[in-house]
Amino acid sequence: MMEAQSLNDRVVVITGGAGGIAKGIAEAVLEAGGRVALLDLDKAKVAAAAAALNVRDRAMSAAADVTDPANLDAAFAEIVARMGRVDGLVNNAGIVRLGPADETKPAGLDLEMAVNVKGVLLAAQAAARHFGERGGAIVNIASNAGKVGYRNMAGYNASKAAVISLTRSLSLEWAERRINVNAVCPGGVATDMLKSVADFLAPRLGQDKEALFGTMVPAQLGRHIQPVEVGRVVAFLLSDAAEIIRGQSISIDGGDTPY
Numbered sequence: 001m002m003e004a005q006s007l008n009d010r011v012v013v014i015t016g017g018a019g020g021i022a023k024g025i026a027e028a029v030l031e032a033g034g035r036v037a038l039l040d041l042d043k044a045k046v047a048a049a050a051a052a053l054n055v056r057d058r059a060m061s062a063a064a065d066v067t068d069p070a071n072l073d074a075a076f077a078e079i080v081a082r083m084g085r086v087d088g089l090v091n092n093a094g095i096v097r098l099g100p101a102d103e104t105k106p107a108g109l110d111l112e113m114a115v116n117v118k119g120v121l122l123a124a125q126a127a128a129r130h131f132g133e134r135g136g137a138i139v140n141i142a143s144n145a146g147k148v149g150y151r152n153m154a155g156y157n158a159s160k161a162a163v164i165s166l167t168r169s170l171s172l173e174w175a176e177r178r179i180n181v182n183a184v185c186p187g188g189v190a191t192d193m194l195k196s197v198a199d200f201l202a203p204r205l206g207q208d209k210e211a212l213f214g215t216m217v218p219a220q221l222g223r224h225i226q227p228v229e230v231g232r233v234v235a236f237l238l239s240d241a242a243e244i245i246r247g248q249s250i251s252i253d254g255g256d257t258p259y
């Protein structure tokens, strides 16, 4: 591996760290020589996710709700105390509420916006406070849903479009602090989140859940995208080699979205 692509002991905080894509991101960051701090709501679940990586002191976990700045501050303080520094952040925590647009309830929409949008900005602020003079890198996990939109997830689509916008704003404002901010826009990745979408849609389309999940693959690719494949793109964007890519939201959906 080229040196510029190496993460070389850098500490990367991954929010939503107990989830499916987070596991693949953590594996890719470790593969590139970095260290990871997984952050998620449930203390036991995120501790188990860190332990499952099987890398001892190169991974840790912390419990926090990304919508709560005090929670985030405490978690980042714990991470710096354990790992000595923070060099990167992957804003991966996210939720999806499924249903037709005209049945969307205010409380559900508020929660989606709180986790997917407010949580991204608050975690970015917390990370930026810890990057210091060396600067750092942030990768936001948006979605191709933020570019093209899908049925039955109007709030989610809007929240991911907001993440794409936040990525541009933070990149612009924080460049002088040597912080590089980009986003990736995955399509369907083989995780529980995608399974929940198949479970929701199958009865409405009169289809079998498993069969429908099997068809939720990018046409050009002809197979599901795996979490570690998302992770390898994220690890590259966290590295020095990606310094010339700034404020971008890169589709990683097997060609489904041609921009």
Ligand SMILES: NC(=O)c1ccc[n+]([C@@H]2O[C@H](COP(=O)([O-])OP(=O)(O)OC[C@H]3O[C@@H](n4cnc5c(N)ncnc54)[C@H](O)[C@@H]3O)[C@@H](O)[C@H]2O)c1
Binding pocket: 015, 016, 017, 018, 019, 020, 021, 022, 039, 040, 041, 042, 064, 065, 066, 067, 091, 092, 093, 094, 095, 115, 119, 141, 142, 143, 144, 185, 186, 187, 188, 189, 190, 191, 192, 193, 194
């Ligand atoms: N799976 C896909 O097909 C897909 C496609 C495009 C984008 N994404 C995005 O990728 C990211 C990860 O998705 P995933 O498929 O791994 O989902 P997942 O449900 O497996 O993981 C999401 C994690 O976020 C955590 N989380 C939720 N609310 C939180 C909060 N307030 N504070 C801290 N953590 C919180 C959950 O506990 C969970 O562990 C999400 O942002 C999602 O929108 C997923």
